[in-house]
Amino acid sequence: MTNTAEFRDLTTLRVGGSISDFREPTTRADLIETFRDVSSAREPWLILGGGSNIVVSDEPFDGTVIHVTTRGIDRHIDGDRVLVTAQAGEPWDALVEWTVANGLAGLEALSGIPGTVGGAPIQNIGAYGAELADTFESLQFVPPRRGDVVTLRPDALNFGYRQSSLKDGLDGLVVSVTFALTPSETSTPIQFEQLANALGVPLGATVALAEIRRAVLELRASKGMVISDDPDSVSVGSFFTNPIVSEELSRSLPADAPRFSLRTERAPLIVPLGIEPDFADFDTEPAGVKLSAAWLIERAGIAKGFSLAGSEAALSSKHTLAIINRGNATADQVLELARFVTIRVHDTFGVVLEPEPTMIGFD
Numbered sequence: 001m002t003n004t005a006e007f008r009d010l011t012t013l014r015v016g017g018s019i020s021d022f023r024e025p026t027t028r029a030d031l032i033e034t035f036r037d038v039s040s041a042r043e044p045w046l047i048l049g050g051g052s053n054i055v056v057s058d059e060p061f062d063g064t065v066i067h068v069t070t071r072g073i074d075r076h077i078d079g080d081r082v083l084v085t086a087q088a089g090e091p092w093d094a095l096v097e098w099t100v101a102n103g104l105a106g107l108e109a110l111s112g113i114p115g116t117v118g119g120a121p122i123q124n125i126g127a128y129g130a131e132l133a134d135t136f137e138s139l140q141f142v143p144p145r146r147g148d149v150v151t152l153r154p155d156a157l158n159f160g161y162r163q164s165s166l167k168d169g170l171d172g173l174v175v176s177v178t179f180a181l182t183p184s185e186t187s188t189p190i191q192f193e194q195l196a197n198a199l200g201v202p203l204g205a206t207v208a209l210a211e212i213r214r215a216v217l218e219l220r221a222s223k224g225m226v227i228s229d230d231p232d233s234v235s236v237g238s239f240f241t242n243p244i245v246s247e248e249l250s251r252s253l254p255a256d257a258p259r260f261s262l263r264t265e266r267a268p269l270i271v272p273l274g275i276e277p278d279f280a281d282f283d284t285e286p287a288g289v290k291l292s293a294a295w296l297i298e299r300a301g302i303a304k305g306f307s308l309a310g311s312e313a314a315l316s317s318k319h320t321l322a323i324i325n326r327g328n329a330t331a332d333q334v335l336e337l338a339r340f341v342t343i344r345v346h347d348t349f350g351v352v353l354e355p356e357p358t359m360i361g362f363d
């Protein structure tokens with residue numbers, strides 16, 4: 001018998017159509033076998049974790065969805081580090097809570113991010129000055145169509161800002177993820193001003209792991225960024241990434257636009273007189289500048305809480321970057337609002353906003 005399900009019951013934005021073939025293997029071996037069978041037999045297939053970074057269309061999904069629910073956390077000591085491996089279906093925040101309770105530093109600033117461990121490397125989750133790549137050691141991965149389980153290390157994954165090869169065309173199943181953590185009751189140095197301020201310490205300070213976790217959870221809750229009964233948390237978190245543009249375009253923006261240069265300091269190229277300069281090893285690529293998507297949206301005249309007439313999709317009343325479902329929004333309404341915001345920002349500043357979540361079933 002084939003099981004059916006609804007995307008709206010499996011995603012945090014609560015939109016999306018029906019699923020005609022829904023699989024929910026419960027053990028690691030079953031998960032791998034199911035994935036091998038499904039990915040060699042038919043298209044399309046989709047792997048679903050916590051459904052917290054995916055927007056699916058209202059149309060029926062004519063394929064197979066594999067819901068990842070495998071659990072388990074193991075550790076082993078490797079010199080002065082502890083390697084912690086979690087199965088893909090483990091809720092991300094349960095892993096963070098476990099590391100904090102066990103005196104392992106490295107993941108504490110990523111407290112409260114929804115979703116699963118297997119979903120976390122897809123966009124290299126990040127918040128409050130930390131990102132998954134900081135402590136990532138490796139992951140176990142199965143390529144489609146009867147592939148073997150392989151171990152992928154950072155060089156195969158090209159982690160960047162909300163980016164990885166897994167989001168950028170490397171299809172397959174993440175079975176488990178391993179992190180290299182530091183045994184310590186105190187945190188790694190705080191890299192984010194708002195978090196330092198909330199704790200009343202300077203940037204770069206370290207405090208107890210549990211203190212970081214508490215402060216991050218409080219900050220996130222105040223922005224509707226933890227899943228709770230707050231109507232502002234019925235979202236995929238940030239709908240847009242912060243755009244990275246050329247220095248030239250960034251200079252055309254108003255003086256008070258937040259800008260973060262991505263140029264890394266490098267030594268000047270010194271060429272002795274009379275010698276032909278060799279630029280081969282000298283990176284002449286123009287550096288990018290990261291802008292604040294929230295600032296661009298607000299300054300394009302779209303305020304928190306905004307919605308289009310007759311639509312159940314709206315911007316969160318606490319966070320301009322989150323699109324929320326106020327109750328009965330359709331995926332089409334979510335997309336309509338996203339398009340409106342994108343066009344308005346483009347018309348005002350010439351900057352193109354990109355969606356952060358995976359979009360499924362849209363043209």
Ligand SMILES: Cc1cc2nc3c(=O)[nH]c(=O)nc-3n(C[C@H](O)[C@H](O)[C@H](O)COP(=O)(O)OP(=O)(O)OC[C@H]3O[C@@H](n4cnc5c(N)ncnc54)[C@H](O)[C@@H]3O)c2cc1C
Pocket residue numbers: 012046047048049050051052053054068088113114115116117118119120121122123124125126127172173174175224225226227233235236237238358
């Ligand atoms: C309130 C809220 C706050 C958020 N805050 C943040 C934040 O601060 N920082 C941040 O980076 N993100 C944030 N997010 C986004 C989201 O929580 C993360 O991206 C999360 O890691 C997604 O995991 P998931 O299991 O829910 O993935 P899903 O939404 O289920 O899937 C997302 C993508 O990953 C793929 N995928 C999932 N699991 C696997 C697997 N095992 N193997 C292969 N592919 C897989 C899916 O096919 C899909 O393409 C937030 C979301 C919400 C709702």
